[in-house]
Amino acid sequence: MATVRIPSPMRRYTNGERQVIVSAGTLAGAIDELNRRFPGLSERLLDGDGNLHHFVNVFIDEHDVRLLQGLATPLGEQSEVSIIPAMAGGAARTQRAPRGG
Amino acid sequence: MPVERLRCRECGAEVQPGPVYVCERCFGPLEAYYDLNALRALPLKSRIEAGPQSIWRYVDLLPAAYDAAVDLSPGMTPLVPAPRLGKALGLRRLYIKNDSVNPTWSFKDRNVALGTAAARSFGYEVLACASTGNLANSVAAHAARAGMRACVFVPAGIERGKILASAIYGPTVVEVDGSYDEVNRLCAEIGEEHHWAFLNVNMRPYYSEGGKTLAFEIAEQLGWRIPSDVIIPIASGNLLVKIHRGFQELAAVGLIEAESSPAIHGAQPRGCAPVSTAFKAGTDAILPVRPETIAHSLAIGNPADGRYAIAAVKSSGGVIEDVSDEEVVEGITLLAQTEGIFTETAGGVTVAVLRTLAEAGSVDPDGVTVACITGMGLKTYEAVADAIQPSVRIKPTLRAFEDAVLVHTS
Numbered sequence: 297m298a299t300v301r302i303p304s305p306m307r308r309y310t311n312g313e314r315q316v317i318v319s320a321g322t323l324a325g326a327i328d329e330l331n332r333r334f335p336g337l338s339e340r341l342l343d344g345d346g347n348l349h350h351f352v353n354v355f356i357d358e359h360d361v362r363l364l365q366g367l368a369t370p371l372g373e374q375s376e377v378s379i380i381p382a383m384a385g386g387a388a389r390t391q392r393a394p395r396g397g
Numbered sequence: 398m399p400v401e402r403l404r405c406r407e408c409g410a411e412v413q414p415g416p417v418y419v420c421e422r423c424f425g426p427l428e429a430y431y432d433l434n435a436l437r438a439l440p441l442k443s444r445i446e447a448g449p450q451s452i453w454r455y456v457d458l459l460p461a462a463y464d465a466a467v468d469l470s471p472g473m474t475p476l477v478p479a480p481r482l483g484k485a486l487g488l489r490r491l492y493i494k495n496d497s498v499n500p501t502w503s504f505k506d507r508n509v510a511l512g513t514a515a516a517r518s519f520g521y522e523v524l525a526c527a528s529t530g531n532l533a534n535s536v537a538a539h540a541a542r543a544g545m546r547a548c549v550f551v552p553a554g555i556e557r558g559k560i561l562a563s564a565i566y567g568p569t570v571v572e573v574d575g576s577y578d579e580v581n582r583l584c585a586e587i588g589e590e591h592h593w594a595f596l597n598v599n600m601r602p603y604y605s606e607g608g609k610t611l612a613f614e615i616a617e618q619l620g621w622r623i624p625s626d627v628i629i630p631i632a633s634g635n636l637l638v639k640i641h642r643g644f645q646e647l648a649a650v651g652l653i654e655a656e657s658s659p660a661i662h663g664a665q666p667r668g669c670a671p672v673s674t675a676f677k678a679g680t681d682a683i684l685p686v687r688p689e690t691i692a693h694s695l696a697i698g699n700p701a702d703g704r705y706a707i708a709a710v711k712s713s714g715g716v717i718e719d720v721s722d723e724e725v726v727e728g729i730t731l732l733a734q735t736e737g738i739f740t741e742t743a744g745g746v747t748v749a750v751l752r753t754l755a756e757a758g759s760v761d762p763d764g765v766t767v768a769c770i771t772g773m774g775l776k777t778y779e780a781v782a783d784a785i786q787p788s789v790r791i792k793p794t795l796r797a798f799e800d801a802v803l804v805h806t807s
Contacts, residue, residue, distance in 0.1 A: 303589055305419040340424050350682075350704065351407060351425050355582060360685065360699070380585045381419045381426065382701055 298375040300326060306379065309337045318377075323354065324367040326377060341379070351382040403427040403602050406705070414460070416519040418599045426701075427602045429460040436650045445617065452507050452610040458646060459610075460603045461514035467543040471499045471506035472610050476618040476767070481735035482748070483766075486755040490765045492624070493732075494615055497740055497773035501538045501562065503531035503694075504611065504636065504771040509596055512604030513539045516594035522546060523593040527584040529577050529632070529694045530559030531772055536596055537566035548593070550580050555693050558776040576688065578699045597633075608636045612643025615767055616653055623647075624659045625764025628751045630743045630771060631663040631672050631717065632695045634706030640769070641709035659767075661710050662760070663717035664750035666692040666742075670719035672703040677717070681707045691722045691780045692742040694772060716759050724749040726784045729774065739774035747771075 300316045310316060316333070320326040331338035343349050347367075354361045355378040361369050371377070402411045407425030418427055436457060448454025452472035453463050475495045483491030496504040509532070516524060524540045525548045526532050533549035540547030547568035551560070552575060564570050573580045581598075588595045596604045616623055623644060629637040641661050647653045665673045668690030675683045683703040688696035700706070710717055720728070725742055728749035733739050740748075751768050754760050774781070789805065791797040 301586070301589075303419075303585075305417075305421050305424060308421065349407075349424060353582070353699075358579070358582070360578075362685065378582070378586060380582055381424060 297373060298326060298371040298377055300330065300377040301379065303379050303381065305381070306337065306340055309334045309340065318371075321371055322367070323356065323361060323369045323371065323377065326371060327367070353380045353382050354378070355380065401432045402430050404430045416515075416521075416594075416599060418601050429602050429606055431458065431646075433646070433649045441650055441652060442621070445613075452510060452607065455610055455613045458613065458650070459511060460606045461511045461518065464514040464517060467510065467513045467517060467539055469500035469506060469510065469538060469542055471510050473614060474498050476615060477736070477738075479736045479768075482732060485731065485735055486752050487762055488751075488755055488760065488766050489763050492765065492767045493736060493738060494611060494767050494769045495738055496611070496769065496771050497738065497744070501531070501534040502773040502776065503535065503741075504608070504769075505531045505535040506539075507607030507610050508532075508604045509535040509539050509607070511607045512594070512596040512600040513543060513545075515603035516596070516600055517543065517545075519594070521592065521594035523548060524596065525549065525584065525587075525593045526596045527551075527577065527581040527598070529696060530555050530563075530776065531694055532597060533563040533568075533570070534559065534566075534776075537563040537568040537570075540568060541566040550584055552577050552580050556777050556779055558778065559693075562776060577697055578685070605635050605639055608639025609643030609646065611636075611769060612640045613647065616644065616647055619765065621653055622765075623653055623657050624767045626660045626662060626715070626760040626766045628662045628664055628747050628754070628760075628766070628768045630695055630747050630769070631665050631700065631703075631706055632697045632743075633700045634663075634672055634702035634704075636769075636771070637661060637663050638702050638705045638709050641713060658713050660715040660760070661713040662715040662750070662754060663706055663710050664747045665717065665719040666690040666695055666725060666746050667719040667721050668692070669696045669698060671698060672700055672706055673717045673719040675703065676707050676710065683707075690725075690742075691777075692725055692746050693777070694741060694743045695746060716754065718750045718753050718759075720746060720749040720753060724752075726781055728752070729781050730784055732770070733774070738770060740770045741772040741774050741777040742780050743772055744770040744774075745780070 318326045318329045320329045404411045405420035405425045408423040410422045450473045451470040479491045479493045499506040523546045526536045550571045553572040648655045669688035671683050671686045681704045685699040688698045725745035728745035732748045791801045
């Protein structure tokens, strides 16, 4: 059961909850789970291609997920997920998987 | 004037000005916008020229009202002709915008003045920031002036001069075991839980507008004309973006010719050059790096405004370049020994990149070039300690003087 810390600009989507416990095993799964409980939340995190917005930084146990495995990064039982606006710590685009063509 | 509205840079949603910094719709960054049509109708030039010798002469184009209780009078720093440096670089009309003479000796006072005025208007009692040093110095000084509490967070291991130049004003200085990017993340998390004004996080829509005043001053000091080229160091990229916007706003309100924009060039140290690397690769996808450079004030591995900086440089016809730490030291000594200005490592990066651009023909050798020197050298004297000529020690006799000194100076 990982803990996701919800930043204040997103709390209106979580009925004011500051922390949400999720059972998913990856970051992508956690975002799916959040979106089932709080519809609309995944659009705040993901762009039309399903990648993290370049102006949103996500950290798992203090590590930037772009330096881990991105959305596929596994979550442990004690993992803490932080969602942080990019102006506080960078605006790098998530690396995209190569596309065909 | 109070800013008219905040607008999301990503989705364009607009909100009323307030202590917010993130778009609630898409989570993008909010930025201040003004009623430029109303401003165009004002006698702006005479209002500015009748104003104080500080950034507050541009109050009509700034997001906070003047607040005497926090004013340390930043800005209106000298724009000095640099003929000897220009000759060394092959540039006929080079100027130095010497921002090392601000109240806490860096350009950050421009930002902090606005952010502090906004923070007080929103009722905050504690000023805070994540900083590589200069911002912390400025926040600590402004808090002292305003009688507010300050708590500044810096990465452990920055220059002692920068620690001391914060501590003297009496804030709590917190050295964090980690990189600047980690300090910044921590501060964002603290700001979520505690009602503190983090100048470069939750006050950012107001704070960041200070960079525009560099463009305003350069244009005014050139007689309401723009230079052909401007060189700006890149850390988060915000200063470059805001100087570019400053020139755009001057054109929009009719203070300079509408179509004119200087070529905006960016400068990074090679040991922390994520923006330069992306620019040269022809992409705006910036990959974070772990900084390894003596230019600590530019050591942001995950630059928040990097993409916007690349867009500004491209649209203005400029380039972004990076230089080695050895070249940074050469840049510091070259500026000091040709123009008598002792800058910190960020200024060394700027001068060294300007040299590279001049050699490559990327700046107009006959145009007006302005190099932005953003901070002063004593804060980072360690960087040049090994590069300077040692002093000559003698006995107090004429003979010793003639034997040991005259040979050096004749």
